[in-house]
Amino acid sequence: MGREEVNNLLNTKSKEINMLNDAMFKSVIRSKEARPVVNNFLHFLTNIQMDKLETATYMGGEITKSHMNEKGKISDVIIKIENCKIILEMNQTDTKDIFDKNVSYAFALAKTSTHMSEERKRVILINFDGFNRFKTDEPILVFRLQDKDGHIESELYLSFHLILENARKSQYNIPKEVQEFMDFFQKYESIEELKEKYKGKEKFKGMVKKVEELTQDEDFLMYYDLEEKHKHEKQSSYELGVEHGMEQGSKQNSIEIAKKMINKNKEISEIIEFTGLSKEEIESLKK
Numbered sequence: 001m002g003r004e005e006v007n008n009l010l011n012t013k014s015k016e017i018n019m020l021n022d023a024m025f026k027s028v029i030r031s032k033e034a035r036p037v038v039n040n041f042l043h044f045l046t047n048i049q050m051d052k053l054e055t056a057t058y059m060g061g062e063i064t065k066s067h068m069n070e071k072g073k074i075s076d077v078i079i080k081i082e083n084c085k086i087i088l089e090m091n092q093t094d095t096k097d098i099f100d101k102n103v104s105y106a107f108a109l110a111k112t113s114t115h116m117s118e119e120r121k122r123v124i125l126i127n128f129d130g131f132n133r134f135k136t137d138e139p140i141l142v143f144r145l146q147d148k149d150g151h152i153e154s155e156l157y158l159s160f161h162l163i164l165e166n167a168r169k170s171q172y173n174i175p176k177e178v179q180e181f182m183d184f185f186q187k188y189e190s191i192e193e194l195k196e197k198y199k200g201k202e203k204f205k206g207m208v209k210k211v212e213e214l215t216q217d218e219d220f221l222m223y224y225d226l227e228e229k230h231k232h233e234k235q236s237s238y239e240l241g242v243e244h245g246m247e248q249g250s251k252q253n254s255i256e257i258a259k260k261m262i263n264k265n266k267e268i269s270e271i272i273e274f275t276g277l278s279k280e281e282i283e284s285l286k287k
Contacts, residue, residue, distance in 0.1 A: 017188040017211065020130045020164070021231075023223040023274075025090040025185065027214055029077045030058055033206030040203075041181035045140075045160065046124060048081065056081045078109070084122040085109060090185075093231050094131040102127060103159070110156065125159040128185055132163050139166040139174055139182065180204075191215055222260055223274055226253050258282055 018024065028034055039053040059078040077088040087109065089102050102125060110123040134141060143159040146152045166172070167182035184207065188194040191212055198204045214220045230253045254275040261271045262285060271282050 015190060015215065017191055017194055017215065018228065019185040019211070020090060020092040020128075020187065021224055021227050022090055022092065023220065023227045024211070024214065025128070026077060027220065028207060028210055029088060031207075031210045033210040037181060037203055037207060040177045042079075042086065044175040044177040045126070046086070046158075048084070052081050053079075056086075084124060086124045086126065088126050088128070090128045090130070092130040094133055099127070099133070106157070106159070120156055122156050122158070125157075127159070127161045128182070129161055129163050130165075132165060134161070134163070136163065137166060137169065137172075139163055139169065139172050139179070219264065223257060226257055229253065255285065258285055262286055 019028075029038060039050065039056075042048060042053055043050050057080040059080060079086040079088070087102075087106055091098055091102070106123050106125040110121065139162065141161040141163070143161070144152060145154045145157055162182050164182055164185055167179055184204065188197070194211060195208055198208050214224075254277050258271050258275045258277055258281075261274065262282070268279060268282055271277065272279065275282075
């Protein structure tokens, strides 16, 4: 990335801030600045006790290599509680099998922690949808394993779809803490617009500060910019029905990111986290 390109990226006052961007979503949600707001959101959405959320462990999202192949990339955010794992997924672009991949990944993750000698852990999948696949006016849809008459087969799996474009429709009675959190994740014309919107809203102060810090971070902006390019490639490929081309474009973007990170002497574990490539694939790029 040339110096002129970097300078353009760093011109944050006029740069659009896309909070649906995968790199932005991961970085903000995992940050310590966001923890109080994330915990509050999860408490009101899932009814999990606040004391359990406050002692939860935030994972980077990497699981075993065999399960990585089932999803094609790492999960956005995994939060571990004593008897539960929560997966937060940002689905910015509607593609044919995006929900299938997320569900498969959730079940694969449950499998890694379910052994005969261990207590079975519940898995909660929370999808932040930047589109309205279900053509609904509802801001939140809940899915569970049950039959047509409502008989629940198991409580070990629960899935939420948060339709972000519906979060700002005031006619729906959802907890304020959930609505405000959903509303945060949208596109802003600039960092100044984001700061103005949350001016005086103390509980979001840390998250806004984190976003501003990220938009001034050269390394982060490399990931952010490539993710934006990847988003447009995915959408174009999907609209043309070229699934293979979409997958190839995704892989090539991951390779581009990995090469840049290798040149910056980043740790292999960090490269795996940001690209979803295997250790072997990264090692081959060094040769």
